Every structure is written in structure tokens, then in C-alpha cells.
Amino acid sequence: MVSASSTPLGPPSAPVSGRFLRRAAGLATVGVALAACGSGGTTGATAGVNYPTQTITIVVPFSAGGPTDTVTRLVAEPMSKSLGQQVIVQNVEGAGGTLGAGEVASAKADGYKLLLHHIGMSTAPALYANLPYKPLEDFKTIGLVTEVPMTIIGKSDLAPNTLAELVAYAKANKATITYANAGVGAASQLCGLLIEKAFGVDLTEVAYKGTGPAMTDLVGGQVDFMCDQTTNTTPQIKAGKVKVYAVTTAERVKSLPDVPTTTEAGLPDLKVGVWHGLYAPKGTDDAVIKKLTDALAAALKDPKVIAKMADLGSAPVAADQVTPAAHTKLLTAQLDLWGPVIKNAGVKTS
Amino acid sequence: MDWSNVALGIQTALTPTNLLFCFIGCVLGTAIGVLPGIGPTATIALLLPITFNFEPVSSIIMLAGIYYGAQYGGSTTAILLNLPGETSAAVTAIDGYQMARLGQAGKALATAAIGSFFAGTVATVVLAAFAPPLADAALKFGPSEYFSLVVLGLVASIALASGSMWKALAMIVLGLLLGMVGQDVETGLPRFAFGARELYGGLNFVSLAVGMFGVAEILRNLQTGIHRPSMVGEVKDLRLNRQDLRQIAGPIGRGTLLGSALGILPGGGHVLASFTAYSMEKRLSKHPERFGKGAIEGVAAPESANNAAAQTSFIPLLTLGLPAHPVMALLIGAFIIQGITPGPNVISDEPVLFWGLIASMWVGNLMLVLLNLPLIGVWVKLLSIPYRILFPAIIAFSTIGCYSLGLNTYHVFAIAFFAVLGYVLIRLGCEPAPLLLGFVLGPLLEENFRRAMTISKGDATVLLTRPISLTMLIIAALLLFAAVAPSIRKKREVVFAEDE
Amino acid sequence: MSRLSRDDLLAGGIFLAFGLAFALTSATYDIGSLLRMGPGYFPMVLGIILSAFGVAIILTAVLKAVRGHPATAGLDEGGIPWVRGALVLAAIMLFGFMVAPLGLVPALLVATFLAALAGHGTSPLGAAVISVGLTVLCIVIFVVILQLKLPLFPTGG
Known part of the structure; x- marks a missing residue:
């Protein structure tokens, strides 16, 4: 490039570009050579017998520190113990979790790149028109992990005290009542869709970017009510900063024993929980899946995992749910549930 | 203030283990923060997993150390290489980098360190003494108030540019528009994303800042004919003399107050801290024309405001369990994984954590200043690396740093795009800082306005009937009037002196 | 009349182009009303404002030239690398x-x-x-x- 520095202005002279091309060609050769040594080192993915022989990566399609990331890190540690290989967590966030899921869908089916995704796996096909993967066909399920319950909460000085009163209040004040959600595809938005159905009211939804700011405005009394995971709501409920109306699970939640379920409160259809499942790309060897299922099941029996999940207001799923069959069944049912609900609500992101 | 709690905090912070973790956090934070383009948010995201294996209190202390350590590190790169990793550093870069070009890199770094330390000390006292009542007051801020606050911030940011006011305004609006790229919060519709799902999450601040500041600067330095003078050859005064100290005392004090106040607001007040402080100093200065050309106040004010805000932004997190910004949201995850539920009860349930963390903040700030003052000489030596090696290194570090956050290659391509845009606009006399601020504030402006309108049923007068909102809009209007009104045109021409 | 500032004209043109591009793209989104603002509302308004600023920069440059003020120079001179x-x-x-x-x-x-x-x-x-x-x-x-x-x-x- 010595000659070029003395060239004042104008397009590059012919010799410069000629040399440049030759250099580029040389580099390409180097690149190919490097590629060759790189792939030569990796072992074949055939054997389920020897699996695992290298580090396993679990992709979380959300940012580090979020609830899904937390769940993943909790199970990753005990899983690496029982698998005898390091299990690391990688955050590939964006587009409501579809970027990370897409990456795993197209990854090599050798059991070294897995996906831990939540309920969003079942809502994405209805929300995103051009999804590059199909949840049921492009993944193999490994097992369910946990289901985080949700709570319906209101600002501390909202008039109604029970869920029935809240329904009546919402009907009487449908022009002014506001519902906060954490953005399209968020659990709070999905719960809002079910609430509209169950209450029979069109809600005025106020959208936030994430649960944090939505909760801030609820605690500050700027919006009327919302429905979110116990992870986010329990501390505010316990401190009396918000009013709690119901939990959206079939049974009462251990950390909130005084709070009635939606069924008890007379709205049995209003059931939603943020379930998490572990996936591998389609074509992964069944022996590999078996090993992963076993490792996951063992991790979910770890007392430390159980204790930390309890802090999240959650618990590992029942042992019979940590199977590919149970996981696939729930995924199928959830795809059937959310597809129509989301389509009827007219939510579409592209 | 309950002294037994303060004693408990100091006791906790001074245990050898916690001192060590605080130190490691500060060092790691500084070391990563100093990498080009990587600011505090990115640093915390990168290092968060490391802390998951430690004891709760120690790991939270370490994370906090990483957080303010990264603020220090980020300013260092902004000053030396014109490479801000976060909004606050973008403001510091304006005058800090000019000081470095004038051979005063050492002075600029020392000013940043001293300003940050002072601000950190004051903000720690604020945090210890008034956290709960302040947090409750901050909740009075609803969408209308935030909208008006952002408007006020945007108007104030005109002062970031020293050239034409119209160009500064246009850069702000272009920044606001770039901030709209990605999925709309309310409907999820991807806007201006050209169908690429990689852009649904919006553009990345790091790509924008690295492109428009760092790489655009490299392109300018590569201009044929202009041989960049080696800066280090002229580094004279590493130390601040008495006159410097007199010059920075006021800006540091005012910046600290302003930053402490803004940091408390959970809805994003902290991003306004550094540049409102800068704008305020420029307006108060008898020689506003020096700003943008290496004014030491232009480093002192935003650095102290930023560090104060960084500290007080822990208030909504610790007292209410509400995260004020992405870093705080990351910390919530860290709390949970440690088995601590962040919420209004942290102070009473976890006094050791709460008071230990506060005490360790001050200890951490002290460590940082002790660590960084002697290091200034080393950092400045970085500039003696021949430029032809330095700039490929900047490009390599920035691209890896940008890619490592979410493995999204679009954020790498965006660097190149904004480098070209930045280069062209800078050549045409448009300074990049207002654009960056517009970019950060754009989503806040839109989201809060839409929320305010939804909650008020489309009644725009809500912005004028709520007293806090009205007050801020009046101040904004006065500022704007002062900037454009022909009657005070003379004064304006000084503020926006058309230089060169 | 003195020489027109080429820099100002170009800068104004760039802002005008960006403003129009954003405004026109926004027009393909739902605009909505003040009560229920669609995704196109805000960028549409901002796009129009940016275009207006672009025009203002061009007009100011023309006015300056007409009045005989010297053209303001950009931040740097020298060739493009x-x-x-x-x-x-x-x-x-x-x-x-x-x-x-x-x-x-x-x-x-x-x-x-x-x-x-x-x-x-x-x-x-x-x-x-x-x-x-x-x-x-x-x-x-x-x-x-x-x-x-x-x-x-x-x-x-």
C-alpha cells in the first residue's frame, strides 16, 4: 500500500487493484486451509453411545438475567454434572425469541446445541408470519422444565377487592379501565387476551417494553391492572404495593397461599402459565435425546434447583412431564389454543 | 439515617472477601469497559454469568463494581479514542477527545476520575439517607411527566452541537427516527426493518456510536494529505493544576446534584443526566464557544452527573424492586439467581445486602480513583501505539464486541453503514452527538406519549394539566425560545457560534 | 450574491431525503388517531419535521448566499480517502x-x-x-x- 499513500485522489490505479485481488485470492486459500483443519478436529455426531464428548450449549432466546435465562442456568449446572460435560448457556435474543429458536432449528443435530424456550414457542407461529421454522416439525422435544404461574394484580387503590368485583368493575368502567402489558408476545399480553375473553370486555391496553416499566407504572398508580408471572409480582404483592385478585393456575401457589385460583373465583377458563421446555434440532439421535431427558429429570430433582425455583414462585414440573411425549402433547395443545386466540385478537407482527 | 445500619454496611463491605470481590469487579469492569465501544450495559451482560457461582452479597457487590468500573473504563476510551460505549460517554467524548488531541488526555482522564469520585461519594450518601422517600416521590412520574422530561432533554441537547442550530435539530430528529427501527412496542409491527428479523429488536447503540464516532473518525484520519499528529508526543500536563481545579469545581458540584436527581427516576432519567449537565454548563459558561473544542468543564460536568445518576439509579431497584434501566434489569436476574427477591422488602429482609452494597459502592469508588489515577499514564501510553496499528485494533475490538452481544451480524453491518453516514454528515458540518441522544430518547419519547394518550383517552391537554409535566414543558419552551428568538439572537450566536 | 454553501445544500438534501423516506414508509403503516396511535403515527410526524428541517437548512443557505454572507465551511477540508x-x-x-x-x-x-x-x-x-x-x-x-x-x-x- 506504499504506492497508494502517495496517490493523491481519484479511483485506485490498476496495479493497486490487481495486487489487491491477488492478495484476496491468497487469503481465500488460507481461509479454506483453516476451514479444513477446523472441521477435521470435530468428531462425527453418529454415536449416541459416546455422547457427550464435548461442551453442550443451551441457547436461550432472551437476554441474560431474564426469567427464562435464570431457569436455564439453574438446570444447566446439575445437567453438566450428570452428563459429565460442561453445559453452557448462550443468549441469542431478538424478535420475541424467534431468532434464537431459528438458530437452533438450523443447527447441526448432534445434541451439542439445544434450545430452552418458554410458552413463546407456541405463540410465535400466530404472531410471526414468516417464521423460518415449525415448532413441531423442526425440533425434537426433550422434556418440560417448569411452569411459572401468573397473578392478576391491580394498583393498590383500585376499588374492587375480589376477581368477581373486578369483572363487574371492568364492565362498568370499560371506557376508562387500563391494562398494562409488557409488549407483544409477552406473557402479560397473552394473559390479557384471555382476560378479555373471560371478562367479556375489550380492554384498553397500555404497552410497555418489558415487565419492569409496566410494574413501575402499576405501583405508581398510572395504570389500573395487569397479569404477570409470580416471579415479578410476588415481592410487590407481599409488600402490599399492589392488590392481588387471583392466580391463574389450577391449584393455589405455595408462596401465595391466601390467593384464590381463577377457578375458585369463578373463571375456570382463565388459565395460563409460562411453561418452559428443552428442545433439540430435528434429526437428533433418539439415544442422545434419552440421555438429555434423563439429565434434565435428574436436574429437576436436585434440592438446590427446587429451592431456587421456589424463590421464583415456581416448581419443577411433575416427573412424568419431563418426557418428550408430555412435552410434545403440551406444545401441540398450546399451539391449538393460542393460534385462534391471537388471530381473533388481530395481533400480527408482520 | 440509622447509624447501626450504616455500621453494619461498612462492616459488610470491609470483610476481606467482599473487599476482594469489590476490587475484582472494579478491575474487570474497567478492563472491559475500556475496550472500544463496549459500555457498562454490554460489560455487565458479558460478565453476569461469572458472578452466578459466588455468594449472594459478594456477587452483587462485584456486579455493582463491574457496573461503575465499566463507567470509568468507558469514559477512558471515549476520551482517548473518541469511542463511546454508552450515551453518557458520547457526551464526554465531545470535549474529552478534543482535549486528548490537544495533548491534555491526562488532564481529561484525571478530571473524569475526580469528578466521578466526588459524585459517587455524594450519591452514596443520598442513597443511604433518603432512598425510600425519594423512590416514592419518583413514582409520581407517569407517562406524561416522562414525555415532558424527554422533550426538555431534547431541547437542551441542541447545546451539544457547536455549529448550526438547524443542523443540530435535524440530527436530533434523525436520531429519534433511527430509534424507531424495530418492532413497535404496542402492535409488534416491525418498522423500517426491511423484513429482516435481525432488525426486529432495533438498531444497537454500540453500532451507532462506534460507527458514527469511532470509525467515522478513523475515516477522517485516513484522509489523504492529512497526517494525523501523534498525540502522545505533546502530552504535557498529566496533573491538574490549581486553576484547573477551580474550573472544574462548579461543574462537578452542579453535575452531581443534577445527576443524583435524574438517576432516581425509574423511567429513564439517568440517560438525560450527562447531557443535561453538559448543556447546563455550556449555558452558564462565560465562554460557551470553548465547548466542543476541549473545555475541561465539558468533561467534568457530564462525568460527575453520569456517575451520580449511575449510583442513585440503584434507588428504585433497591427500595421498590423496579429496574430503572437495562443494567438494573440484569441485576434483578442476578438477585433472583442468588435467591434474593428484589422488591420493596429488600431493605428490611436483607439489611446486610442493602447496607453492605451501599457501603461497598463508596469503597468501590475509592478503589476506582486509586486504581485509575496511577493508570492514567498507562492509558495515555496507548496513544503512543502507532496509528496504523491502533486503528485496525479499534476495528477488530469494536466488531467482535458488537457481534458478541447476541451474535447478530446485522449489528456489525450497521457499524459500516453508520460510519459512512457519520463521515458524510460530519464533513457537512453536522455533529453526531445530538443524533445519538435522539436515538436513545426516541423510544422513550414515543412510548410515553402513546401511553399518556391511551391513558387519557386521547386528551392531549393532560400534558398541560399535570403540574410536573407542565413545569417541564414551560422550561423546555423557554429554552427553545432562548435559542431561536431573534431578540436574543446575539446571545444565541455565542452559544451556537458558527466556528471555523 | 456570493457562492452557495455546497455543504449546507448537501446536508439539507440528506435530511430531506431521510425525512421523506421515513414519512413515506410510515404511510404504509397504520397511522391511527391521537387516542390509539398506530405504529405509523410518530415516525410520520417526525419524518415530516425532519424534511422541514432539511428544507430550512437549504433555504438558510440560499438566503445567506443572496445576502452575500460567505459560505460556512464544513468541519474539515481535504480529499475523501x-x-x-x-x-x-x-x-x-x-x-x-x-x-x-x-x-x-x-x-x-x-x-x-x-x-x-x-x-x-x-x-x-x-x-x-x-x-x-x-x-x-x-x-x-x-x-x-x-x-x-x-x-x-x-x-x-
């Missing part, structure tokens, strides 16, 4: 294209080599040395010390 600039941009773009399929090492080698070539007085050999050195440094910092899980070589996936 076409070749060097292209090398730097190519370095960034190629890193983006190569890093996912080929891994960090090939992407870094190519990117730092091209970037180094853009330096004043750097020979191809010198660039190669800088490139290898920086690649090693980056791997040490990001992969060894920071433990970033980035593939170094093609994974064959």
Missing part, C-alpha cells in the same frame, strides 16, 4: 459475513489485514504481521480471558 475508506468498510463488512459461517479466526485475519492495509505506509507484509498479531490478541482477550463462546473455526454445521 476512497481506497483507504473502502478497505476499512470492507474489513467490517467481511467480518460480518465471515464470522458466523467461518468462525472468529478467519474473519479476524481478513478484517484486520484489510483494515491494516488502509494505514499510511503499511506494506502488505506489514499488514499481514499486524493482522496475525491482532487476531491473537483478540482471541486471548475475548475467548481465553472473557470466555466468550464464539467458534474459532468453521464448525461444519
Whole structure:
């Protein structure tokens, strides 16, 4: 490039570009050579017998520190113990979790790149028109992990005290009542869709970017009510900063024993929980899946995992749910549930 | 203030283990923060997993150390290489980098360190003494108030540019528009994303800042004919003399107050801290024309405001369990994984954590200043690396740093795009800082306005009937009037002196 | 009448173009009303404002020229570094294209080599040395010390 520095202005002279091309060609050769040594080192993915022989990566399609990331890190540690290989967590966030899921869908089916995704796996096909993967066909399920319950909460000085009163209040004040959600595809938005159905009211939804700011405005009394995971709501409920109306699970939640379920409160259809499942790309060897299922099941029996999940207001799923069959069944049912609900609500992101 | 709690905090912070973790956090934070383009948010995201294996209190202390350590590190790169990793550093870069070009890199770094330390000390006292009542007051801020606050911030940011006011305004609006790229919060519709799902999450601040500041600067330095003078050859005064100290005392004090106040607001007040402080100093200065050309106040004010805000932004997190910004949201995850539920009860349930963390903040700030003052000489030596090696290194570090956050290659391509845009606009006399601020504030402006309108049923007068909102809009209007009104045109021409 | 400021005209033109592009794209989104603002509302308004600022910058330049004020100069003069600039941009773009399929090492080698070539007085050999050195440094910092899980070589996936 010595000659070029003395060239004042104008397009590059012919010799410069000629040399440049030759250099580029040389580099390409180097690149190919490097590629060759790189792939030569990796072992074949055939054997389920020897699996695992290298580090396993679990992709979380959300940012580090979020609830899904937390769940993943909790199970990753005990899983690496029982698998005898390091299990690391990688955050590939964006587009409501579809970027990370897409990456795993197209990854090599050798059991070294897995996906831990939540309920969003079942809502994405209805929300995103051009999804590059199909949840049921492009993944193999490994097992369910946990289901985080949700709570319906209101600002501390909202008039109604029970869920029935809240329904009546919402009907009487449908022009002014506001519902906060954490953005399209968020659990709070999905719960809002079910609430509209169950209450029979069109809600005025106020959208936030994430649960944090939505909760801030609820605690500050700027919006009327919302429905979110116990992870986010329990501390505010316990401190009396918000009013709690119901939990959206079939049974009462251990950390909130005084709070009635939606069924008890007379709205049995209003059931939603943020379930998490572990996936591998389609074509992964069944022996590999078996090993992963076993490792996951063992991790979910770890007392430390159980204790930390309890802090999240959650618990590992029942042992019979940590199977590919149970996981696939729930995924199928959830795809059937959310597809129509989301389509009827007219939510579409592209 | 309950002294037994303060004693408990100091006791906790001074245990050898916690001192060590605080130190490691500060060092790691500084070391990563100093990498080009990587600011505090990115640093915390990168290092968060490391802390998951430690004891709760120690790991939270370490994370906090990483957080303010990264603020220090980020300013260092902004000053030396014109490479801000976060909004606050973008403001510091304006005058800090000019000081470095004038051979005063050492002075600029020392000013940043001293300003940050002072601000950190004051903000720690604020945090210890008034956290709960302040947090409750901050909740009075609803969408209308935030909208008006952002408007006020945007108007104030005109002062970031020293050239034409119209160009500064246009850069702000272009920044606001770039901030709209990605999925709309309310409907999820991807806007201006050209169908690429990689852009649904919006553009990345790091790509924008690295492109428009760092790489655009490299392109300018590569201009044929202009041989960049080696800066280090002229580094004279590493130390601040008495006159410097007199010059920075006021800006540091005012910046600290302003930053402490803004940091408390959970809805994003902290991003306004550094540049409102800068704008305020420029307006108060008898020689506003020096700003943008290496004014030491232009480093002192935003650095102290930023560090104060960084500290007080822990208030909504610790007292209410509400995260004020992405870093705080990351910390919530860290709390949970440690088995601590962040919420209004942290102070009473976890006094050791709460008071230990506060005490360790001050200890951490002290460590940082002790660590960084002697290091200034080393950092400045970085500039003696021949430029032809330095700039490929900047490009390599920035691209890896940008890619490592979410493995999204679009954020790498965006660097190149904004480098070209930045280069062209800078050549045409448009300074990049207002654009960056517009970019950060754009989503806040839109989201809060839409929320305010939804909650008020489309009644725009809500912005004028709520007293806090009205007050801020009046101040904004006065500022704007002062900037454009022909009657005070003379004064304006000084503020926006058309230089060169 | 003095010479028109070419810089101001260009700057105004760029803002006008961006403003129109954003406003026109916004028009394809739902605009909504003040009560229920659609995704197009805000960018539409901002796009129009930006276009107006663009026009204002052009008009101010014309007015100045008519009144005989000297044209304001941009922040710097001097030629545009076409070749060097292209090398730097190519370095960034190629890193983006190569890093996912080929891994960090090939992407870094190519990117730092091209970037180094853009330096004043750097020979191809010198660039190669800088490139290898920086690649090693980056791997040490990001992969060894920071433990970033980035593939170094093609994974064959």
C-alpha cells in the first residue's frame, strides 16, 4: 500500500487493484486451509453411545438475567454434572425469541446445541408470519422444565377487592379501565387476551417494553391492572404495593397461599402459565435425546434447583412431564389454543 | 439515617472477601469497559454469568463494581479514542477527545476520575439517607411527566452541537427516527426493518456510536494529505493544576446534584443526566464557544452527573424492586439467581445486602480513583501505539464486541453503514452527538406519549394539566425560545457560534 | 450574491431525503388517531419535521448566499480517502459475513489485514504481521480471558 499513500485522489490505479485481488485470492486459500483443519478436529455426531464428548450449549432466546435465562442456568449446572460435560448457556435474543429458536432449528443435530424456550414457542407461529421454522416439525422435544404461574394484580387503590368485583368493575368502567402489558408476545399480553375473553370486555391496553416499566407504572398508580408471572409480582404483592385478585393456575401457589385460583373465583377458563421446555434440532439421535431427558429429570430433582425455583414462585414440573411425549402433547395443545386466540385478537407482527 | 445500619454496611463491605470481590469487579469492569465501544450495559451482560457461582452479597457487590468500573473504563476510551460505549460517554467524548488531541488526555482522564469520585461519594450518601422517600416521590412520574422530561432533554441537547442550530435539530430528529427501527412496542409491527428479523429488536447503540464516532473518525484520519499528529508526543500536563481545579469545581458540584436527581427516576432519567449537565454548563459558561473544542468543564460536568445518576439509579431497584434501566434489569436476574427477591422488602429482609452494597459502592469508588489515577499514564501510553496499528485494533475490538452481544451480524453491518453516514454528515458540518441522544430518547419519547394518550383517552391537554409535566414543558419552551428568538439572537450566536 | 454553501445544500438534501423516506414508509403503516396511535403515527410526524428541517437548512443557505454572507465551511477540508475508506468498510463488512459461517479466526485475519492495509505506509507484509498479531490478541482477550463462546473455526454445521 506504499504506492497508494502517495496517490493523491481519484479511483485506485490498476496495479493497486490487481495486487489487491491477488492478495484476496491468497487469503481465500488460507481461509479454506483453516476451514479444513477446523472441521477435521470435530468428531462425527453418529454415536449416541459416546455422547457427550464435548461442551453442550443451551441457547436461550432472551437476554441474560431474564426469567427464562435464570431457569436455564439453574438446570444447566446439575445437567453438566450428570452428563459429565460442561453445559453452557448462550443468549441469542431478538424478535420475541424467534431468532434464537431459528438458530437452533438450523443447527447441526448432534445434541451439542439445544434450545430452552418458554410458552413463546407456541405463540410465535400466530404472531410471526414468516417464521423460518415449525415448532413441531423442526425440533425434537426433550422434556418440560417448569411452569411459572401468573397473578392478576391491580394498583393498590383500585376499588374492587375480589376477581368477581373486578369483572363487574371492568364492565362498568370499560371506557376508562387500563391494562398494562409488557409488549407483544409477552406473557402479560397473552394473559390479557384471555382476560378479555373471560371478562367479556375489550380492554384498553397500555404497552410497555418489558415487565419492569409496566410494574413501575402499576405501583405508581398510572395504570389500573395487569397479569404477570409470580416471579415479578410476588415481592410487590407481599409488600402490599399492589392488590392481588387471583392466580391463574389450577391449584393455589405455595408462596401465595391466601390467593384464590381463577377457578375458585369463578373463571375456570382463565388459565395460563409460562411453561418452559428443552428442545433439540430435528434429526437428533433418539439415544442422545434419552440421555438429555434423563439429565434434565435428574436436574429437576436436585434440592438446590427446587429451592431456587421456589424463590421464583415456581416448581419443577411433575416427573412424568419431563418426557418428550408430555412435552410434545403440551406444545401441540398450546399451539391449538393460542393460534385462534391471537388471530381473533388481530395481533400480527408482520 | 440509622447509624447501626450504616455500621453494619461498612462492616459488610470491609470483610476481606467482599473487599476482594469489590476490587475484582472494579478491575474487570474497567478492563472491559475500556475496550472500544463496549459500555457498562454490554460489560455487565458479558460478565453476569461469572458472578452466578459466588455468594449472594459478594456477587452483587462485584456486579455493582463491574457496573461503575465499566463507567470509568468507558469514559477512558471515549476520551482517548473518541469511542463511546454508552450515551453518557458520547457526551464526554465531545470535549474529552478534543482535549486528548490537544495533548491534555491526562488532564481529561484525571478530571473524569475526580469528578466521578466526588459524585459517587455524594450519591452514596443520598442513597443511604433518603432512598425510600425519594423512590416514592419518583413514582409520581407517569407517562406524561416522562414525555415532558424527554422533550426538555431534547431541547437542551441542541447545546451539544457547536455549529448550526438547524443542523443540530435535524440530527436530533434523525436520531429519534433511527430509534424507531424495530418492532413497535404496542402492535409488534416491525418498522423500517426491511423484513429482516435481525432488525426486529432495533438498531444497537454500540453500532451507532462506534460507527458514527469511532470509525467515522478513523475515516477522517485516513484522509489523504492529512497526517494525523501523534498525540502522545505533546502530552504535557498529566496533573491538574490549581486553576484547573477551580474550573472544574462548579461543574462537578452542579453535575452531581443534577445527576443524583435524574438517576432516581425509574423511567429513564439517568440517560438525560450527562447531557443535561453538559448543556447546563455550556449555558452558564462565560465562554460557551470553548465547548466542543476541549473545555475541561465539558468533561467534568457530564462525568460527575453520569456517575451520580449511575449510583442513585440503584434507588428504585433497591427500595421498590423496579429496574430503572437495562443494567438494573440484569441485576434483578442476578438477585433472583442468588435467591434474593428484589422488591420493596429488600431493605428490611436483607439489611446486610442493602447496607453492605451501599457501603461497598463508596469503597468501590475509592478503589476506582486509586486504581485509575496511577493508570492514567498507562492509558495515555496507548496513544503512543502507532496509528496504523491502533486503528485496525479499534476495528477488530469494536466488531467482535458488537457481534458478541447476541451474535447478530446485522449489528456489525450497521457499524459500516453508520460510519459512512457519520463521515458524510460530519464533513457537512453536522455533529453526531445530538443524533445519538435522539436515538436513545426516541423510544422513550414515543412510548410515553402513546401511553399518556391511551391513558387519557386521547386528551392531549393532560400534558398541560399535570403540574410536573407542565413545569417541564414551560422550561423546555423557554429554552427553545432562548435559542431561536431573534431578540436574543446575539446571545444565541455565542452559544451556537458558527466556528471555523 | 456570493457562492452557495455546497455543504449546507448537501446536508439539507440528506435530511430531506431521510425525512421523506421515513414519512413515506410510515404511510404504509397504520397511522391511527391521537387516542390509539398506530405504529405509523410518530415516525410520520417526525419524518415530516425532519424534511422541514432539511428544507430550512437549504433555504438558510440560499438566503445567506443572496445576502452575500460567505459560505460556512464544513468541519474539515481535504480529499475523501476512497481506497483507504473502502478497505476499512470492507474489513467490517467481511467480518460480518465471515464470522458466523467461518468462525472468529478467519474473519479476524481478513478484517484486520484489510483494515491494516488502509494505514499510511503499511506494506502488505506489514499488514499481514499486524493482522496475525491482532487476531491473537483478540482471541486471548475475548475467548481465553472473557470466555466468550464464539467458534474459532468453521464448525461444519
